[in-house]
Amino acid sequence: MSTESKIRVQKLRSELAKQGLSGFIVPHADEYQNEYLPACAERLAWLTGFTGSAGTAVVLVDQAVVFVDGRYVLQVRNQIDLEIFDPQHISEISIKEWLHSVLKRGDKLGYDPWLHTPKDLKSLREGCARIKAELVPCQPNPIDIIWSDRPESPRARVIPHSIRYAGQSSEEKRRDLAKGLKEDRIDVAVLTAPDSIAWLFNIRGGDVSHTPLPLSFACLRSDESAMLFLDSQKVSAELRDHLGPGVHVVPGEEFRHTLEHLGRDRCRVLCDPQRTASFIFDQLEKYGAEIVEGKDPCILPKARKNSVEVEGSREAHIRDGAAVCDFLAWLAAEAPLGKLTEVAVQDYLDACREQQALWKDQSFPTISAAGSNGAIVHYRATEASNRALAPGCLYLVDSGGQYLDGTTDITRTVAIGTPTQEQRDCYTRVLKGHIALATAVFPKGTTGTQLDTLARQPLWEVGLDYDHGTGHGVGSYLGVHEGPQRIAKAPSTVALEKGMIVSNEPGYYKAGEFGIRLENLVLAVSTPSFGQSDREWLAFETLTVVPFDRTLINCSLLTSKEIDWVNTYHDRVRVTLSPLVQSRTKTWLDDATKGLL
Incomplete structure (x- = not known):
């Protein structure tokens, strides 16, 4: 892995130079903010060799760091090339503090807005702003450009989860949550956490190892109707029957267009700033939606x-x-x-x-x-x-x-x-x-x-x-x-x-x-x-x-x-x-x- 990491970091730095960037942030994350990721989203492991379920790398022109928490302080040293990456304990120095100590005025630090929440970015922006560096969104992700053999996105069938085990129907769950949305004058809640979506619709999937998640997005309206955004290969007639007429199953690629429509319709949209990608916030704001920041409405009922x-x-x-x-x-x-x-x-x-x-x-x-x-x-x-x-x-x-x-x-x-x-x-x-x-x-x-x-x-x-x-x-x-x-x-x-x-x-x-x-x-x-x-x-x-x-x-x-x-x-x-x-x-x-x- 040592030689591969060196080559991959060199390729990343070359790509960053083409884009006029001083560095790039590589979190262990996907667009759903999962802890466990499909193979196509394991960018941190691909670049560094570190396979833990939490961590972030920052690659600059002349140095690179991998931040981990206390669970991984020993593991990270065993997995990364210490000549390329410097391991740091996140409790001893935050990413924000480190950025402030190493970035220079005018530096441009890239990030993928699908892989960070607004809460994450607030801290990173503060670290950059203190020394007048700039945080720059990147689309597509520079790693995806250089990752030539990147695995395909998973397309496991989504299956119904019987009420025998769930204990409450999806209709009842949607009714309870929609009542809360209506009371708060919220038109729609955007759901991006696959575990919340699995719970709400009583469905399970196979897109992530060991956790039966259906990687998907959803919108729940205050009138109890919902849109479920799924790759068409994941959908069966059995699933449509299970979901019923109150759930509109929509191809996954339509999610971006729906965000645009929510904005143009001036909807009040509930989004969780701790669990939702910054890209989604950016799109809603761009097209005029009124964003209501709040907790994912599924999280407590699910718990x-x-x-x-x-x-x-x-x-x-x-x-x-x-x-x-x-x-x-x-x-x-x-x-x-x-x-x-x-x-x-x-x-x-x-x-x-x-x-x-x-x-x-x-x-x-x-x-x-x-x-x-x-x-x-x-x-x-x-x-x-x-x-x-x-x-x-x-x-x-x-x-x-x-x-x-x-x-x-x-x-x-x-x-x-x-x-x-x-x-x-x-x-x-x-x-x-x-x-x-x-x-x-x-x-x-x-x-x-x-x-x-x-x-x-x-x-x-x-x-x-x-x-x-x-x-x-x-x-x-x-x-x-x-x-x-x-x-x-x-x-x-x-x-x-x-x-x-x-x-x-x-x-x-x-x-x-x-x-x-x-x-x-x-x-x-x-x-x-x-x-x-x-x-x-x-x-x-x-x-x-x-x-x-x-x-x-x-x-x-x-x-x-x-x-x-x-x-x-x-x-x-x-x-x-x-x-x-x-x-x-x-x-x-x-x-x-x-x-x-």
């Missing part, structure tokens, strides 16, 4: 799972737990023989899931990490990096499944052989943080930011921490990472609500040695009020049913309440899964869920 989705998620987690336990039982028997590798183990786990009812795909590429690879938060095992599961190492496996009735995500860390005292102490502190969050009771209106310290406190007590969020939202047979709810240090104004699913995943990573992460998915549920309080109180119901590694738990660090929580959880796991797992797994499960003393 609040209805009763059918909640029950589906519970059932999906039970089947998923059986698959993971079959895997862990096999691992416990085979690992001592010393013949297992990360890739082989990953393949076995994926095969266990595929046997479960309603399984459709992995919810993301399985993270299978032994020893020091576990310290790379979003590590991906390859034939080049493939480590053996050697005695004395910790093995971290982060994985999940896409089922028709729910999406799962679980991380377990297990000891291969006898763990060290340090490994056990660190594991137990991560477990303590996990329990603190799992047992939290909090008033309605509480945000994930307010809860985040609960999971970190046991690590902070001994000067340890982790450089990623504690929890992300999860969809219903949709994105394994779903907003707007999250649990993290980063400030959030979004309160956790009944029906929201979020991960509980504290961790600890010792670079060069091991990584520990313990992740369950939890559901926000109502709980009885306290004392004289008349406020609504919430708690978490743990959905994931897989035991923790008892050999890594140092009971002397746990309180009696924490021990009781582990024992109660393990009892539930054993009772729930014993009828569903293989016979050898049942024996392993009985041992794995024995009570802590």
Whole structure:
């Protein structure tokens, strides 16, 4: 990749020179602002070699930088050519600050308006304006000009998602949202997030690996009618019947013309400045629309799972737990023989899931990490990096499944052989943080930011921490990472609500040695009020049913309440899964869920 990166960067700089540009910004993004991208949109990976799900490169005439967050500080150094690109931690220096330090008066920095939101550009413009440089929109994208073998755009068929799993009809959803638009005197909402579109129309697709997204745009009007912009190859008679007469299916290339018409008709148009491409804002403004900046109207209703989705998620987690336990039982028997590798183990786990009812795909590429690879938060095992599961190492496996009735995500860390005292102490502190969050009771209106310290406190007590969020939202047979709810240090104004699913995943990573992460998915549920309080109180119901590694738990660090929580959880796991797992797994499960003393 080193030689290829050098050639590609040279070609990009040559193209920029032709266009009179001093540099170009390359985000990990597509026109839908997805986290996971189709191959044709993987411009950042193509140029730099970095394959993480978040990052931005800036290529100037004489230097180039790749910005990443804390999840990828180790991975980026392993993947990029350090002679070409300088890796930067986004928490230590922002892109805006870096631009201010390196750009010169009169410089012209290019960007693709399809790949940035207005919120993104506001910060970038500020960085340029301070030294009187200029931010210049580029169409077409300069990388697309030099990427000669760029893959074609995906055209997977869009299929109906049964109300049996969705729990509410598309007509009802459109009616509820249209009522809100009418109350706010908004004529139309422009929807650009494929997960919102999938939820609203009860459809799913196959344009992105591991997430059933139909890449598309949509417009929802205040009269409940809608336009769905799809490549004609994605549309079937079955889909048209499912959508009904209230949804006008329009070829994707007509979207730009529709934006023009909305402007010429002087419509009041709702757009989310955090989720919508700047190009769309530019077009609407150009033709005279009145833009109302506001949240995607689907985002909160989608996050609040209805009763059918909640029950589906519970059932999906039970089947998923059986698959993971079959895997862990096999691992416990085979690992001592010393013949297992990360890739082989990953393949076995994926095969266990595929046997479960309603399984459709992995919810993301399985993270299978032994020893020091576990310290790379979003590590991906390859034939080049493939480590053996050697005695004395910790093995971290982060994985999940896409089922028709729910999406799962679980991380377990297990000891291969006898763990060290340090490994056990660190594991137990991560477990303590996990329990603190799992047992939290909090008033309605509480945000994930307010809860985040609960999971970190046991690590902070001994000067340890982790450089990623504690929890992300999860969809219903949709994105394994779903907003707007999250649990993290980063400030959030979004309160956790009944029906929201979020991960509980504290961790600890010792670079060069091991990584520990313990992740369950939890559901926000109502709980009885306290004392004289008349406020609504919430708690978490743990959905994931897989035991923790008892050999890594140092009971002397746990309180009696924490021990009781582990024992109660393990009892539930054993009772729930014993009828569903293989016979050898049942024996392993009985041992794995024995009570802590």
